Amino acid sequence: MSEVGASTPATAPPVGPEGDPPEIEGSVLAAPRSQLDEDDRLTPEFVSSVLDAVEDGDSERARDLVAPLHPADVADLLELTPSDRRAALAAALGDMVSAEVLSELNDYVRDDLIDALEPEQVAELAATLDTDDAVAIIEDMEDADQQAVLDAMGPEDRAAIESALAYPEESAGRLMQRDLVAVPQHMTVGQVIDYLRDSDNLTTDFWEIFVVDESHHPIGTCQLSWILTCPRGVSIGDVMKREQTLIPVDMDQEEVALRFQKYALISAAVVDASGRLVGMITVDDILHIVQQEAGEDILRLSGAGDGDINQPILLTVRTRLSWLVVNLGTAIFAASVVGLFQETIAKYVVLAVLMPIVSGMGGNAGTQTMAVAVRALATNQLTSSNTRRNIVRELRIALANGLVLGVLIGVATGLIYGNPDLGIVIALAMLINNLTAGLGGILVPVALEKAGVDPAVSSAVFVTTLTDVMGFFSFLGLATVWGL
Template identity: 80%
Template sequence: MNEVGAADPLTDVEDRDTAENAVETAAPDSLHDEDDRLKPEFVTAVLDAVEEGHNEEARELVSPLHPADIADLLELTPSEQRGEVAAALGDLVGAEVLSELNDYVRDDLIDALAPEQIAEFAGELDTDDAVAIIEDMDSEDQQAVLDALAPEDRAAIESALSYPEESAGRLMQRDLIAVPEHMSVGQVIDYLRDNSDLTSDFWEIFVVDEAHKPIGTCQLSWVLTCPRGIAISDLMKREQTLIPVDMDQEEVALRFQKYALISAAVVDGSGRLVGMITVDDILHIVQEEAGEDVLRLSGAGDGDINQPILMTVRTRLSWLIVNLGTAIFAASVVGFFQETIAKYVVLAVLMPIVSGMGGNAGTQTMAVAVRALATNQLTSSNTRRNILREFRIALANGSVLGCLIGVAVGLIYQNHDLGIVIAMAMLFNNLVAGLAGILVPLTLEKAGVDPAVSSAVFVTTLTDVMGFFSFLGLATLWGL
């Protein structure tokens, strides 16, 4: 990091008084608004203090904050000032703060740190948090950090990095408590007390056999409330949910949700215990996956406001170009009916209504289908039933919307034939939208393509094309 110079002793007294007043008024309970966000005036006070060289005042302002709030502060800081602010805050920006930072903001700060500093931070964190910091670094920088780590930490992180991205192996932490099945409760308690190098943060003990394969779990509260002579094998719960080390993190999150897990053992291909995953890690995954799917549906990429502008433009533009192609295709359908539109210009006014309503209906169905697939609610066992369900919903919605638009158009333009044509087109396009909204994600899922990424393009294209074709085609057949 670039070091910020010490405060000038000749700094204007009025400026120093302002900074001191900011420190006095920034009591811990006044730093957040009603939505638990840092107040703008607090963020401004910190940035002003750093800009004026009052590093000590900035540290006093920030010191009451939780590491997650310090991470929020850095994310709210303009990118060109983050290095300066982080340098001014010094050791307040520690390992826990780095683990809480947005990926892009963390990358900016890591670029300003020496490999030895990053290694020091990584050594203070659980394996999963350390991996999150190191995994996106360039291979050369990554190796420099690994070389600076203690041998034990380096081995654990290198092992985690050998697993696929977004897998249980990357997500798990290796610091856990595992005891053999022959121990008694008293022996377990003595073991925990006599070994100071064991992890201090745990609420579940894993019981393993001679091959280090998990055979049961025991909550810490059970150990503390049972007589010392009870065998741990008699106290443990044998039923447990084991997570394969290569399981995708989204599937891991679904298992935690389904079985209401607080923690779960991670096993390798031979069934040996290699780590554990806790519910706090899963909360991050649930939030990340949910936001990711929503953004993919819109073609917005990561959708992160801290993402570099050029990267954002490249991601969005690629999808906009695809949409431009589909729009040209839909417009070509309109071109087939130029003569009909020329005879009755009002058709050009009304046809966007049919395609637009179809697109909205298709998006509704598609969103429900993609979510159901992501949460394993929509499976091969109930696919047919759900397709029929969406068809019925589309039929009901299309009938109501068709009647409403048909009556309105008939009255406004004093043309009952036009009202009937647009009503029939609305019904037909809603049926297409309902079926496309569920069949497209299902087809992409079967083909091994993420339905959240590609469904929107196909569904909107189908509803636009069929909307124009049905309305203008029926108008032509009807002789309008």
């Protein structure tokens, strides 16, 4: 952490003889266009050429091909490589598989590569990264391997990593970086500029400076643009913005992402329980969290687990099978409802043909409502203050959809089978099941949220079961009462 009397700022970039920034070898924003397709993905031809060079034992050619790539593109290359050839590629690339590449890798691919490295190598790579990226590399390792890596690190780096690992997973403490710039409010703009220029150990990426009091509590922030455009004699306390969004160190990373989105933050201070400044989170870290959390919610709704194509097959089977077994149980329950009306079905077999339509349409309608509700809960759009209003809204939508679908299926059924009574029965059943789907689609996620259960994980099972049971029961029950 950079603050006055301790260390830090960024020096100006070196310039060439004509005053222009020097050209840095290998410094590119992305892979050359010949290696990327129209969607900025590595082309199959390029991937094959690199792997062929490795298979032929021509490591030099492989390194020449990969040299222009950005670390993110090198990570993509490793992920696109079959698992049984990945170790050979990493060995051929050598130090090109840098700490930046590891931090960009998929978790499962990164774990495979780290397992092949010595603790000293992992420690050396982690020491070059920001704390949050280093923690991402180390946190999923086995306890013995993790300790070996920590033992191989320098005291300062080890202390920072151990402190971050002490916070809960997926919390702001794990996500934050400890390198930042903090100054007292009595400094002038000129003193801050001189401090930034003269310090030798500044963090390389920062957009604002945090202003702290004597107890190291953040009392304001000051953007670099303000500092550069203000007279040198102005006090930093007069320039700073006192209103700021502080992130508690134990806040869940999803809630952190919502705050960044809501308040359009570029960076934010992280504080401990006593309000002391302990780190900062930047928007580039939040982009990963937004993508990760959004993907997790979609996959949980389907019961597909992580849904990662690099996940081991046995782990994938175990994750998916557990939910499929639960679904099997609910399907048996729904089938038992059908069994209550065997005599009615035996008298009028066409009921068995039509009843899947009612349950299936109800299931689709319930899934639509559930997906909207789960997303609204995740983004804090659906709260205690507007739950009742949204329940009424979804019921009105379900009523409108049910009436339209009921009329359509009722008229079609009556004409096809020449039985107006059957058309009325299926129309009423469609309306009832759509109302059930609308109500269940929002009430189930809300109830699970109130109970402290992730609605993205469990909602689908309950809503599907509800619409199947009500679809069968309403259609076959009405048919029995109607005397079909």
